[in-house]
Amino acid sequence: MASFAPTKAEQVPPAEVGEMDLYHSHSWWTTYVFSQDAKVIAIQYSLTAISIGLVALVLSWLMRLQLGFPDTFSFIDAGEYYQYITMHGMIMVIYLLTALFLGGFGNYLIPLMVGARDMVFPYVNMLSYWIYLLAVLVLVASFFVPGGPTGAGWTLYPPQAILSGTPGSDGGIILMLVSLALFIVGFTMGGLNYVVTVLQARARGMTLMRMPLTVWGIFMATVLALLAFPALFVGAIMMTLDRILGTSFFMPAIVEMGEQLAYGGGSPILFQHLFWFFGHPEVYIVALPAFGIVSDLLSVHARRNIFGYRMMVWAIVVIGALSFVVWAHHMYVSGMHPYFGFFFATTTLIIAVPTALKVYNWTLTLWRGNIHLTIPMLFAIAFIITFVNGGITGLFLGNAVVDIPLSDTMFVVAHFHMVMGVAPILVIFGAIYHWYPLITGRMLNETLGWIHFWVTFLGAYAIFLPLHYLGFLGVPRRYFEMGETGFIPPSAATLNEFVTVIALIVGATQVLFLFNLAWSLSKGKLAGRNPWRAASLEWQTPESPPGHGNWGPALPLVYRWPYAYSVPGAAEDFIPQNVPPSRETGNESHEALPGAAAQPAE
Amino acid sequence: MTLFQQLTEKPWVTVPGTVVDLHNRRAFLLPTAALGLRMFLVVATVLFLLLIVAYASRMEFEDWRPSPQPWLLWLNTGMLVLSSVAMQWARIAVRRGELKAVSMGLMAAGVFAVGFLGGQVAAWRQLNMMVAFDVTNPAIGFFYLITALHAVHLLGGLAAWGWTAAKAWRGFDGIQLRSGVELCTVYWHFLLLVWLVLFGLLFSGNDNLGILLAICGIR
Numbered sequence: 001m002a003s004f005a006p007t008k009a010e011q012v013p014p015a016e017v018g019e020m021d022l023y024h025s026h027s028w029w030t031t032y033v034f035s036q037d038a039k040v041i042a043i044q045y046s047l048t049a050i051s052i053g054l055v056a057l058v059l060s061w062l063m064r065l066q067l068g069f070p071d072t073f074s075f076i077d078a079g080e081y082y083q084y085i086t087m088h089g090m091i092m093v094i095y096l097l098t099a100l101f102l103g104g105f106g107n108y109l110i111p112l113m114v115g116a117r118d119m120v121f122p123y124v125n126m127l128s129y130w131i132y133l134l135a136v137l138v139l140v141a142s143f144f145v146p147g148g149p150t151g152a153g154w155t156l157y158p159p160q161a162i163l164s165g166t167p168g169s170d171g172g173i174i175l176m177l178v179s180l181a182l183f184i185v186g187f188t189m190g191g192l193n194y195v196v197t198v199l200q201a202r203a204r205g206m207t208l209m210r211m212p213l214t215v216w217g218i219f220m221a222t223v224l225a226l227l228a229f230p231a232l233f234v235g236a237i238m239m240t241l242d243r244i245l246g247t248s249f250f251m252p253a254i255v256e257m258g259e260q261l262a263y264g265g266g267s268p269i270l271f272q273h274l275f276w277f278f279g280h281p282e283v284y285i286v287a288l289p290a291f292g293i294v295s296d297l298l299s300v301h302a303r304r305n306i307f308g309y310r311m312m313v314w315a316i317v318v319i320g321a322l323s324f325v326v327w328a329h330h331m332y333v334s335g336m337h338p339y340f341g342f343f344f345a346t347t348t349l350i351i352a353v354p355t356a357l358k359v360y361n362w363t364l365t366l367w368r369g370n371i372h373l374t375i376p377m378l379f380a381i382a383f384i385i386t387f388v389n390g391g392i393t394g395l396f397l398g399n400a401v402v403d404i405p406l407s408d409t410m411f412v413v414a415h416f417h418m419v420m421g422v423a424p425i426l427v428i429f430g431a432i433y434h435w436y437p438l439i440t441g442r443m444l445n446e447t448l449g450w451i452h453f454w455v456t457f458l459g460a461y462a463i464f465l466p467l468h469y470l471g472f473l474g475v476p477r478r479y480f481e482m483g484e485t486g487f488i489p490p491s492a493a494t495l496n497e498f499v500t501v502i503a504l505i506v507g508a509t510q511v512l513f514l515f516n517l518a519w520s521l522s523k524g525k526l527a528g529r530n531p532w533r534a535a536s537l538e539w540q541t542p543e544s545p546p547g548h549g550n551w552g553p554a555l556p557l558v559y560r561w562p563y564a565y566s567v568p569g570a571a572e573d574f575i576p577q578n579v580p581p582s583r584e585t586g587n588e589s590h591e592a593l594p595g596a597a598a599q600p601a602e
Numbered sequence: 603m604t605l606f607q608q609l610t611e612k613p614w615v616t617v618p619g620t621v622v623d624l625h626n627r628r629a630f631l632l633p634t635a636a637l638g639l640r641m642f643l644v645v646a647t648v649l650f651l652l653l654i655v656a657y658a659s660r661m662e663f664e665d666w667r668p669s670p671q672p673w674l675l676w677l678n679t680g681m682l683v684l685s686s687v688a689m690q691w692a693r694i695a696v697r698r699g700e701l702k703a704v705s706m707g708l709m710a711a712g713v714f715a716v717g718f719l720g721g722q723v724a725a726w727r728q729l730n731m732m733v734a735f736d737v738t739n740p741a742i743g744f745f746y747l748i749t750a751l752h753a754v755h756l757l758g759g760l761a762a763w764g765w766t767a768a769k770a771w772r773g774f775d776g777i778q779l780r781s782g783v784e785l786c787t788v789y790w791h792f793l794l795l796v797w798l799v800l801f802g803l804l805f806s807g808n809d810n811l812g813i814l815l816a817i818c819g820i821r
């Protein structure tokens with residue numbers, strides 16, 4: 001191949017990385033169904049998450065229909081409306097976003113990006129998916145039990161969550177709690193894999209600070225999830241016991257329909273603390289992988305190294321740590337000592353510092369970059385804008401004095417949808433457009449992508465900007481219908497109709513995206529090797545799409561960080577991580593095969 | 603390279619003409635399975651810590667009624683200590699390559715662990731029979747919840763133990779056994795430690811945790 005004289009710098013000792021014992025499947029079943037290959041597991045995770053996400057999308061349509069056109073649809077009653085709210089929230093936050101970012105992108109990208117053959121515990125990884133699927137099935141089953149799914153709101157606050165007045169208090173709430181507990185068990189199995197793989201299975205030369213920010217984001221999010229999910233686990237089990245065995249962890253002495261219930265001595269506030277001790281880190285469990293992925297998308301598509309890499313890594317770590325000391329800002333109206341409110345408001349505002357730092361660095365990465373407005377790049381830029389929007393309303397709500405009047409209004413709904421609904425979803429779309437060629441070998445259709453992007457992006461604003469305004473007017477969230485209210489003008493109803501129409505359109509556009517995914521699988525333009533000319537390791541596999549074991553006979557050797565774009569003097573405007581230094585200026589630099597440097601030179 | 607040095611590296615600085623730094627891949631000098639187990643222990647620690655914190659915060663309420671203490675727990679604690687000692691014995695034996703002692707140690711550890719679980723079930727029944735038993739008393743609810751979660755963790759450990767013990771009896775050699783025995787021992791000691799903390803703080807006498815809170819100035 002290349003005719004270069006090996007210099008002393010390239011006399012690399014043989015890789016010390018022990019080869020892992022890869023599990024080789026022998027049948028169709030163990031290759032595609034009960035697979036231990038992280039790439040297959042990733043696709044299983046993603047498809048399951050997207051499928052259940054579609055259910056949540058339909059639920060949001062039904063909610064919007066009721067809000068936009070009250071008294072029109074006889075098949076939606078108040079109880080069902082609460083069930084839609086609850087299931088929409090729970091599915092989107094946990095079963096879609098968490099599972100897709102960590103189970104989907106984590107499984108696919110971590111081994112490839114750090115230069116490993118697979119996750120370190122492949123069997124446990126497979127179990128993780130099947131338990132996740134079981135959790136999803138239990139959740140779906142709750143739609144079909146008598147009484148339907150729970151309608152307690154996604155926060156499941158007791159005592160109302162298990163009282164008979166709440167829809168789904170028969171079987172729905174039990175299945176919900178069991179499903180959550182299963183999800184957490186499954187996630188813990190996967191999460192241990194992601195963390196240990198990042199720490200132990202990196203290729204030679206892949207130091208911690210040479211990992212792409214995607215890996216850093218997913219890694220830190222997994223650490224958060226491992227530490228935060230136990231709180232939800234404990235809460236779910238305690239509430240299950242309250243519901244089934246009549247213990248009183250969360251249930252105070254209470255009178256229902258004139259009857260004294262057998263409960264007594266429980267503390268509902270305790271549940272709120274447990275829930276939000278999980279619930280706030282959960283926001284960052286979703287946000288940190290998005291931060292990481294968007295950094296890589298911006299860097300690749302602006303042909304420029306990420307600005308302030310070290311700062312970006314530390315910001316991820318600091319945000320992760322701080323996210324454990326802000327949980328009670330969700331509980332300002334639950335009644336707390338004013339000093340506690342002061343403490344939590346302060347920590348909440350401090351989190352804005354590392355977060356703002358990241359936003360500046362993304363913007364500075366674009367500064368004087370060679371910006372290619374590809375579909376992934378459009379989504380990445382849209383993420384920055386949306387995240388800033390949602391983040392700033394977060395500063396409002398983080399202050400107890402502002403939060404208390406706005407609590408439980410549509411303003412809160414608009415805020416969290418912007419910051420942890422729309423923003424991460426935009427990154428997910430961008431990431432799918434970016435890595436689809438790697439996974440399938442074909443590009444997604446650009447025209448469809450372009451339509452999908454603009455409708456989704458502008459539509460999200462048309463939906464959620466009005467909701468901020470409705471919140472200021474005082475329109476409460478979680479209300480089935482408004483009826484006659486003195487302080488809300490009739491124009492609010494018109495605005496709600498508008499939002500509903502847009503929501504239907506934006507939702508329908510996602511079907512276009514799904515069509516694109518399916519159609520491009522066989523009809524898309526062939527991608528070839530490394531179509532985005534990216535420097536990170538996942539694009540440098542000998543086979544493309546990467547095969548079983550990822551790296552062929554020899555593991556890759558890593559010589560530099562993943563952001564070597566537009567390096568002066570280099571032959572190309574990017575240098576892959578595994579190209580040895582003497583070949584940087586060669587014509588074939590991007591064709592370097594992994595492990596090539598370890599072979600004796602001709 | 604220390605972790606701090608790794609995290610302060612400047613990946614964008616490349617000095618032309620110098621040897622490219624291709625240092626070792628690992629952040630921690632531990633076998634992969636051992637690191638995986640330790641990560642899991644961190645997660646389990648968080649779980650039990652949260653339970654203790656929940657117990658303590660509930661205890662601060664005015665209507666707190668302490669749970670009666672089944673005396674059987676003292677016996678069970680002794681069983682768990684013996685189980686851990688036997689496990690440690692197996693670990694020492696596997697390092698020395700004395701396979702017979704490994705089998706005996708594993709056997710004894712398993713028997714004592716099962717004895718502990720049986721004792722816990724008996725303690726559950728003992729508490730259930732007491733006059734003071736009241737399912738709506740949170741202290742009693744916490745007792746059942748926490749002991750059950752601890753028992754579930756031990757059951758998981760017993761599954762791993764069974765796998766290792768089966769290897770020992772099928773005559774695998776010391777090197778193949780060692781990793782399994784080492785991991786089981788670490789897990790056993792961890793569960794003993796967790797139990798001692800739970801037992802000492804919550805279940806061995808009324809208000810031990812209250813004394814701790816008073817020392818910390820919370821109560």
